[in-house]
Amino acid sequence: MAKRGAVGSAQGDAPMTPISLEAMAASVPDGALLALPPDNSLPSVALAMALIRGGARGLRLLGVPVSGFATDILIGAGCVAEVQTSAVSLGEAGFAPRFTAALKAGTITVRDATCPAIHTMLQAAEKGVPFMPLRGLIGSDILAHRPDWVVQQNPFGPLGDVIVLLPALSPEVAAFHAVMADSYGNVWLGRRRECATLAHASQRALVTVERVVEGNFLEDERLAPGTISATYIEAVAIAQRGARPAALLDEYGFDAAYVAEYASMAKTDAGFGEWMACEVFGQVRAA
Amino acid sequence: MTPADVTAPGPSSGPGFAPEELLAVTLARLILDPTARPARHIAVGAASPIPAAACWLVAKLGHPVRLSLLHKRSGNPFTEGTRELFDLTGQGRIDLFFLGGGQIDGQANLNLIGTGDWPGMGVRFPGSFGSAFMYPMAHRTILFREEHSPRVLVQRVAHVSAPGVSPPGVFRRGHAQALVTGKCVFAFDPVAARFTLASLHPGETVHSIRAATGFDFDAGAAPQTAPPGDAELALLRGPVCDEMAETYPEFCGRIWGRGQAA
Structure with missing residues (x-):
């Protein structure tokens, strides 16, 4: 697959035009170092699914600071060459089955870290110190x-x-899901400021949002502290329920039943394939 | 109390409390141990419903404690992201943390990586989370693992996610206070790097603990682990469950029959 380039859509103070989810996925080059937050910290599961549909390959994933559902499905779909993380877990649904299977099969390289070390490496990149x-x-x-x-x-x-x-660790691409973007490409995600550190540290930040609203969050004292300036955001795509099955702040909760069913099906290659055909590619599941 | 008291407590069946409730109350009493540094600020990490229940019980008993629950969705205490927990701990502001492990050995080393060749080519565990930092940097740590078996409690861990003790000169703020399992409580002495049996849960004996434990430990006349009191059980089943239902719906449903939260 050809190397794909940047697709900046949020430039200066100019109005921001969202791009499509599929275009955002297509802008992630094969082999990129792609940083993803875990299930409790605003993952863009929608973008992970779009990367699978787009046939992404050789991704080197960074868990910020651990990894969850999005990482497991990307591994299961064969999109991943390497994972650097402090843990991979599906929470109450247990171990991440596709991660474990790929580690055993030798199809991914795993570099273990510990949570504060990943935060610190990103903070060094954020400061521009070595x-x-x-x-x-x-x-x-x-x-x-x-x-x-x-x-x-x-x-x-x-x-x-x-x-x-x-x-210092500066991911080529960071991807996460925020609640909303404004007319200028600023994105709001409340107190989940690890995503801000991630955006500051990364070369390109791709953000999916529930919605785009009129105005400028940076002119609102209530919204500004939970906002990441468009300075750090390369592109925004609208993906409603884009964190699902993960939770999104007070917008919607964690879908435990969905993840439990996934954990059960993804125990086998065939079960994962069936899950992916239905949930990622939209095929009607066999009765 | 003798084991006979526990096996035949009431007219119907069982001891009148769930094993998880005994564990939560046991952890709460360790948190409140008057000989330990006071726990004014406790942090609880991922997937830890019983430690979380213990912390909420301490709070609902009226003790002035600040709880930082890393995975709390609404009202999460951290406004600078999850790194704030580690920054607080680095400064010495976290008095108590909980850790577990796929393997725990007799020197209180923790293995969250796995067995076999690195990085867990035998059985892979989830990974180390923040343990390599939190264990040495929190003022004290309570180790907790429900499964008490020779495969979990081993003579020597296959891989060290976080060491139980550190060489002289290496900066370290705290160690394991105790190890609580589904069968007993061990106390840990960081100078000797060794566990001592502190109390036995209902039905256990020193002999049964030795048989289920892969590491050697000291044992004197260990008492029974004190059962939960009525007031503690009422708090667990009411206000503690209320606080936990959002973060741990599966646990609250299984232990307390609470409906799944949205």
Whole structure:
């Protein structure tokens, strides 16, 4: 598949025109480092499904800081080459079946991390510094398997006070789902500010929203603190119920029954295939 | 109380409380342990309904405690995203955290990675979450794992997500206070890096615990784990369940018969 380019739609103070979900998916190049928040933190499941429909391949997923439903379906559909994450889970529905199967089959590379390390690597990228230190981690085998994480003497501390240095991490693409965008491409997602850090740190942020509303969130004191400026947003696409089955703030809840059914079906390749044909490609399920 | 008291408590059947209720009350008493650093701010991570119930019970008993439940959808305490939990903990503002593991060993090392070759080519667990940071940086940690078996409680974990103790000189704020399982409570001594049996849940003996535990531990005359009181059970089944229903609908339905929340 040909490498696909950027499709900026939110430029300066110019009015923003949403792009289609399928065009947004098509703008993600095969092999891209794609950062996704987990089920409790506004994943764009709609974009994950569009990536599957578009035949994305070789994606390197980053869990921010862990991974959930969207990651599992992308792996199951064969879109993923590598996952860097602090955990992969379907919450109360248990382990993520396609992730586990792909790990065992050797079809994906898994790089384990720990939640604050992923946040810290993104915060370093956000600041434009090459690394940031983080306490803890020393004595964990995660560190032993991360040659890119460095243990050094604290330059300001007593001799022997060692600390871990983590490299800045700037994902090529970040994708998440927000409640709404305004006329200028600013997006509002309330208190889920890890998505703001992610947008700041990433080269391109692609955001699906429930709706686009008139006006400018940055001129509203109530909305501005929960807004990510269009400066950081490359494109917006409308995808109603785009986080489903994950929850979206106070707009809709987590669909536990849907995820439980998925977890059951996705235990086998055939079951996942049947689920995907119905839920991603819209085919009528066999009785 | 003797085991006989527990097996024949009432006219109908059972001890009058669910095993999960005993565990929640046991965790709550550990939170309130007067010999430990006071728990003014407790954080609870993902998929932890029994620790969450214990924390809510402490709060509903009237103790001044701040609860930060990472997965609470409405009224989530963090306005800077999930990284705020780790920033708070890095500063020493989290007094108590809960951790578990696919494997836990006799030195309180935790394995959330899996068995077999790295990264869990035998049985893969979900992953380490924040454990490699939270365990050393929280002031104290209560380890919790319902399954008490030789496959979970092992002599030595296959992989260390988070170490139970750290070498001298490595910055570390706290350790495991205790390990609570479906069969007993162990206390942990970070100097000796060793567990001691602290109490036995109904029906268990030192012998049955030894048989179910893959690591060696110290055991004196361990008492029975005190059963929940009526007031604690009433709080769990009422206001605690009310607080938890949104985040843990499956758990609240299974334990307390509460209808699934929207």
